[in-house]
Amino acid sequence: MPAGAPCRLLLASVLLLRACAQGFGQTRFVCTSVPLGADMCASSLQSGGSAEDLQSTVLQLRETVLQQKETIVHHKETIRELTAKLGRCESQSVLEPGPGEPKAGGGASRKQPGSAKNTMGDLSRAPAAETLSQLGQTLQSLKTRLENLEQLSRLNASGQGSSLRDLLQSKIDDLEKQVLARVHSLEEGKLSPRNESEERSKIESTLSALHQRISDLEKGQKDNRPVDRFQLTFPLRTNYMYAKVRRSLPEMYAFSVAMWIKSNASPGVGTPFSYAVPGQANELVLIEWGNNPMEILINDKVAKLPFSINDGKWHHLCITWTTRDGVWEAYQDGTQGGHGENLAPYHPIKPQGVLVLGQEQDTLGGGFDATQAFVGELAHFNVWDRKLSPGEVYSLATCSSKAPAGNVIAWAETSLDIYGGATKWTFEACRQLN
Template sequence: MQAARNTLCWRLILLSCLLVESSFQDFGGQTQFICTSVPKDMDVCAATLQNSVPGEDLKTTVMQLRETVLQQKETIMNQKETIRELTSKLARCESQSEPVDARHGGRRKEAGSKNTMGDVSRGPADTLTQLSQTLQSLKQRLENLEQFSRSNNSVQANSLKDLLQSKIDDLEKQVLSRVNSIEEGKPGLRNETEQRGRVESTLTSLHQRITDLEKGQIENRPLDKFQITFPLRTNYMYAKVKRSLPEMYALTVCMWLKSNASPGVGTPFSYAVPGQANELVLIEWGNNPMEILINDKVAKLPFLINDGKWHHICVTWTTRDGVWEAFQDGVKRGSGDNLAPYHPIKPQGLLILGQEQDVLGGGFDATQAFVGDLANFHIWDRKLSVGEIYNLATCSSKAKVGNVFAWMETSLDIYGGASKWTFEACRQLN
């Protein structure tokens, strides 16, 4: 009887050793066994309990021990995962050398570090995805042109389509090669600036060829019946107004916008002059409300437009007391004063659609780019009346065009893959 009992105890002891050993091996540790001599005729169970946990069931103790070890293992593994995440974030932070913009609470790039290929801080994979989406958009336009050429039996259109398809394939290879170089850290990155320039030049050339081809479909379209689409949040898609603004002591800016971008729709337009990059800016960036900036002074606007629907917005301003008013869809939504009072809008600047300028004509930040559609952008050098703004928002025949800038295809140059499409505000509302 005593022998059987000793055999059972030895099995329980062996089981406990195996459980502890398994737990420590799962964790990656090392095990060490300590042997203790026991008199020949002594009760093994009694000796074991005397040297371990008197008065407690051996099996329960073993299971509790295993459970404790497993819990500690899980805790440490979670800590390791947290350390890996923090290390990854630290590496990303160290790779970014952008100073903080106190006004917007975000990142800014110096003029010399302008990235012509998009927001590289998001990583090579995101850059490839972003540019692939751009190429996909261009491919879709080519497919539309292909259908047009089939229906009209246009030999010229087919020839251009084949050429454009070849250009897209070459561009995809360049982008893939660039991203692979970034990921592998090849020495060829010393020529990265030249490579970026070549890719951007190819993209702009490709866009121009597609635009020329599309003109075959819209030759009879009125020059003001169009919209500009910015499909991606990049720092290379934008439109540039060919003429500067004059000196203004009052103004009204109106436009149609459609966007569902989040957070923030970005920067529909920015006007910079020498010495002041934020002479006149409309921006909704991050989780901030939309703002109008004049001479770097800020007024928050009560616009809610990121629902994927077309909205007509207008902002009026006069230099006397800096009085401003904001209208959405023909209705006054807010007003204020003391916005850059007695400061005239300066001339000899550059007006950009779709990007926020850090320096005159550049320093674009992808995180502040406009994403969506923009149309019927007009500027007046006076404050429009409530009735005039309502006529614009309701497509009245009495609506007037801007006397400082009027929305015309011939007044703009488009870069980086932003596209133009036919647009009629009244038809969009119906």
């Protein structure tokens, strides 16, 4: 290599690096060819006749750098798109908790700012894991209805009832196998989106047909069923599925509210009932939202309740309250688990309001938020305008005697209007204890 070659290469490299680093800003560098054996330092300070050629080379290098930057940006976009697609694929095979962020405190007046409504009612756009959970809940509900038919059916005399129930039970078992197979396919990544859609459509079609056959059987028994032997089922968190009590609460200086309830929703079972009056949406509300404990709200004042019910089993709940000193008591399955005072003391429950089951009201009769909706089953919702004694509560929870229905709100099919797809099925409270 000629003697001056290393120096010329080093000078050119330094000039190129400095030009790239400074983005061709205020400083200008000019390279000049140096003859062999010449003084490098002296020659580098002189302006040669090849300045135009050197400037052209620099511009070409700059263009190359810009092209490389564009290529890098393009690759980053591609990586982001692939990452997003991978995340969507993974979300279809991993079970995730229900939607909604935990809320600080209870009641509608303390929502997180900017929280969006979420209907979750469109099964065609639900994640695969969520749809599987909904199918599982539907299968369990169909089993419960089938058990009710076995207890109440009048078809045995003809010898056809048993065979028909056996057929329905067989179909339910087959559906369970299909759901389990679908779960395994999702976990192993073997189910393509097209096959998944076809499989889901097939299962939902079979469920609809089975649901209709059981409903037809139940219609034949409805005339012989007492008006209070039914339950309401809210299978999904939506902002449109609820039941409305046809009459308002009167002015009350004391009350007792009792109900049978079943849920395995998480986080929080939602709002079993809410009562709103003009000017106060939280006049009387029972709610379990997010990771907070269940709470009772009276005139927007809050007391935390010691209930634990989201185990998928039936539980009897009762809450009593008097306006004097705001004394309250909470019973689960006939046993008092908590009590307190100063809950909205000397504030009577106001009349002329709207009583809703399954949703929390932000406005009178509306303003529902799907994240606060009740998910589960509800029955024998009764309201009294007095404080029940511990013995009366125990009798209600254990069916040890024929306890009277609520003198303000009595559980009856004729007292409710049902909206948004909430279903009404046969229910016998005391049979759940056996």
